[in-house]
Amino acid sequence: MSRMKTMSQQRFQAAALVASPSYPNAVAWSEENLIAVASGHLVTILNPATPVAPRGLITLPAYKPFPIGVIHPQDILAPCILPTSLSRDARPCVRSISWSPIGYAPNAGCLLAVCSTDGHVKLYRMPCCEYSAEWIEVADISEMFHSYLASVNFKESDVLSSGIVEEQINDTQMDQSCGDTQQVSILKALTVVENARGNLKNNNVRDIVAVPDSRRKHAKKGPEDCNLSLITAEQFASRNSMLASLVVAWSPDMILTAGVEEASADYVLSNCSVLAVGAKSGRISLWRICQPQRYSSTNSRELTTASLIGLFQAHDSWITALSWLHISDASNPQLLLATGSSNGCVKVWQAYVNQLLKSSEVSDVLVSLLKEISTIDSSPASVISFTVPIESTGKLFLAIGRGSGSLEVWIGELKSSNFDKACCPDAHEHIVTGLAWAFGTNCLYSCSQDDTVRCWILHDDVLSGVPLPSNTTGVRSQFDVPNVYDSCFGLALSPGNLAMAAICS
Template sequence: MSFFPSNSQIQTQNADSRFQATVLVGAPSFPDAIAWSDENLIAVTSGHLVTILNPAALPFGPRGLITIKNSQPFPSGVIDRQEPCVRSISWSPVGLAPNAGCLLAVCTTQGFVKLYCSPYCDFCAEWIEVANISAKLYDYLASINFGEVWASSSKLQDVNEHEIEPEIDYDPSKQKSSNKIVRASKSKVKPAKEIPENSTLPLITADQYASRTAMLSSLVVAWSPMLHSLSKICSVPQDGSSMSLLAVGGKSGKVFVWRIPVPECYSVDQIRVPATVALIGMLQAHNSWITAIGWALLDSDSSNPKVLLATASTDGSVRIWLGNNEKLLKSSEPSHTSFSLLKEVASDAAPVFVLSVIVPTKSPDKIHLAVGKGFGSFELWICNISSQNFDKIGTYDAHGQIVTGLAWAFDGQSLYSCSQDNVIRCWILSGSSLCEVPIPSNTPRLRNSTDLPEEFVSCFGLAVSPGNLVIAWVRNTDVEQLNPMYEARTQKAIVEFFWTGGQQVDVLPNNSLHFDIEAIPGFSEELVYWESNFLWSLKQYEMQDKPLVVWDIVTALLAFNHSKPEFVDEVLIKWLSISYLGSQAGIPAETVLLNVSQSCSIVTSRRLHLLNIICRRVILSKMKADEINSKLLNLKGVLGADKEKRSLWINLLLNSEKELRERLVGFTFSALLSQMPISAPNSPSGKWFPVGLAQMEQWIKLNHDHVHGQLKVLASEVGKRDRRFKSSKCTAAEMCSYCLASVPFESPEVAICSGKGHKLVRCSISMEICPTTPTWFCTCCHRRASKPAPATLFATPDLPLNFKSLAASPLLDVSLKPSCPFCGILLQRLQPDFLLSASPT
């Protein structure tokens, strides 16, 4: 295969083909320099900085950063220290950060690994360090004398007196925490009395120095998928039942595995250091430097999923390890037996720099493993864990220099590769063969990139969006071609975004869809692929354990809506017909909308959440969230030329949100009835107790003729119970936060005090008046919540719903879930527009 770019690769280097780009002030130097989080944030390594981007922000550009400062070395014998630079980054799954978002692990060229989370206060762009993994590693290694059974001061003193010569002494004035290094020597001996008496550090040999430095010198980090010890029912994990593993590989060939559980509770105005960051595994994975790590979760057995770890090294070896889930989830001490070797899949001695692993949804017992080599080639393996078959699909000479990025898309059927040779390629896996295809053109237009350089010399990584419809890569600019007065100083690298929704891959079963290119005049073959990929991407989000981040879907639909609105209508109507009505026939749009609107009571909460997002962000995108909320309370005044069409969509949104609100009220009443023996003020720590009961009863009275019969029965049972079981907060009388006047209940959204007419916001979960302190905020519907809701609320295992069985879930006893009950996305702190804020929709 030729090392030179084909026409399909050349077109990706044209600024006209990208729909978005941003400039970096520093240039990446290591592979996998860009990572896309599950909450829709992008991290890019750029010299001594990590730049955090929000792809949904306007104007687009850096919104957060992590500055890597020179760190004091640990007392392990390190002598020369280079300037800090970011070597490796990795996002955690959603739910580990104090605000329920993602943590970012950063590894530097000095070998330090730290964890960071987004700032929690206004007007702050610098991310906050929450854990120093390297410091914890040093403390552990020092406690076991770095595994050196003979490392005692008396023995080292005896060795020094007979056969070693001091080479370097610790000098406190130089502020270097360095052990004294001694080298074996039989020709020249100096007595131990020459060693400074005020030194408290032990002597170490050159071998000890090399060994300790290698163990403390980290090179690569990678987070595992979320592991659950209880039944998995929600996208945001819960305290004590879910955790993620952080693998840290270093120069010693060891992989240290750390366990980080979800926080005990989430907050929008406080930062909490992870309670227990535990070292649970030490794996001697290779005999040389660890250069790449990947995780996979085999979920074919939902009751006992298996976690796999893939590791690669500079010696060319690639190994797949099977984790012992019981030890990983429950062990309190580091273990050397947490992983067992399944297979070594290396075929040559070429160093490995990147790898990418995925478990296809349609084949939950297989993994697709792509391994990028230092000579520009990559290998592809398909591993069937249940049958222990490890098949090498082939070696592909795809690039002329080091492979710096590999990323799977569309459930393991599409693979993207990039290299230091500045070439990006796209591959399609069909059965057991891999073939190159052109990177799709960028059909929907958003905005033009201006005043950006067009000369690049290398590509240092790529990442795929959560919905798989966008790919981003980072390329270093050719400073020789830039204006030295300003461009060469500020434009060291560019992050570029390209559409992949038109990728020519059939990701849905052949019999599930029938495409008709001529169905709409002007439809091209590429639009057929767009339709297929839209439907596939929307389908993925029906799974409850997948975080609801649909920015790329919404953005692409909006872009198409400007030029081909009939195409957007076709896609959405087909999606509603298939997913909500179970029909693929050509049903008229009006009929589909009416039927879906009447079927909300038998649709899962996740599908209703997805429907609400599409309604608000695509169909009603020209209306502000507050305007939509007011129309949902009063459907009068729907104006415009498309009055009938818009009315159908607004009515659909109304019925969907009404159904979700009834589920919220019904769940709250059932939870109260199931906890009646427990008095609210003395509830166990962490146990959720229903609040807002009086407001919910008022809401049912106002809407008595329009709510479900089951809800009326529950309300009647609650009304008959003794009021002493209710919290003191569960009273109908509320006071204004500003003038202390009484506030009547007239709407679940807003409240007007009876004094000076202050407008107050009600909590979207409890319907109580929100306090003036920072509250949770939904970036989609702009509602607020004073307290999160239990995860059980977002699970609908049985339809039609049985509230009492749902309220009896054991997950009611654990931490709360900060997600919007109407949109399903993560709630967050409301930030100014110019600061970083994740935008899932």
């Protein structure tokens, strides 16, 4: 059975979960002191004071694939299509969660961004007047993103490939000469699709395969998405990877200055936060969400306003980790974004705050590359944690946990944009699933699927392991939490650094 553990100065509490977690960073602690736990197809909201009594629940429904186009039946087994058309899970699981800063929900609380394994991202709020444990959906980020990509033709060339053009010309000539005889052709094509469906045992094959548009008008029955345009297998794979979201992360608060015009009068002259969404294509979309100026605990049905303001190519492979950092310098405030990918590459981007606040169109120049971290470890960057040390002005600490179990810490100089590697110990034996800086910002917590949670101190550019608090009941060694773990899938610290929550399976 999966468990969520809360460690404080007094005791170590446990709460049972309905399902098991599957991905790193499966637990998040909000600024309003709520814990979200991603386990299977559920997100459980807990009160850390009484974790055995869930505060709320989010259940992921089964989504239909986005209508992005259809391909010819002969391309159904193309190498770029096969991983997409084969479905392994009966229902989607939670892949990534992230809390907004406080004050972005209609009741002055936090919004929760949830990303599922089928690539959907939605925002949820606490039920205020619904008298229900199920949290309320307030925005569908993926649906809005699909609408935008469809409006710009997925940023593809309008010129069709010569093969498709030639095929459409031939189809038109055949239609003019053969008439209703094409009904036999489409029935044969549909038979091929159904046979492939049976062989692959996949219920979603029909959603991505069809015959050319010129043939559909003669068919009495055909695929549901018969009004979609014919595209190549490569186009389908590219569009699917753009829509397949993997990880989400909220930025800290930013002040929305005068002169910014928003669609709703309730969202003018307020604070803003940016939700970053990383996808399989290596692109990151940036969504601006504004804090409402009026709050209500009785009328909270108003949907959250989310605006797509940025879309840029961050990596050439899957985005696997995101982390924001706000540097509160009165003379030069900065907002940084660290991104990790499946090929091991980690980059640090500097965001242009004024443009993030004022941009009214989708742009790819809202951030600029500050530093690409060079490393010999090519294993995926599973988790990233950013912090600014209090005692060292002009510096920042970047911790990177990898699929190999290694833990890297980089010390960055803001003025020179220079990053030096402090250390790379063999922290864990398996993938690092959680990282969090705390206690004066030189103390780092990490956890892994090797069943351990460890504490580290960064001093004089050296990362040293230190024992967990001695009053933690049942500690086996200076590194391990109580022996109740099978695999740890994440940890989170409370806003005041007084308690830590970890989730295990």
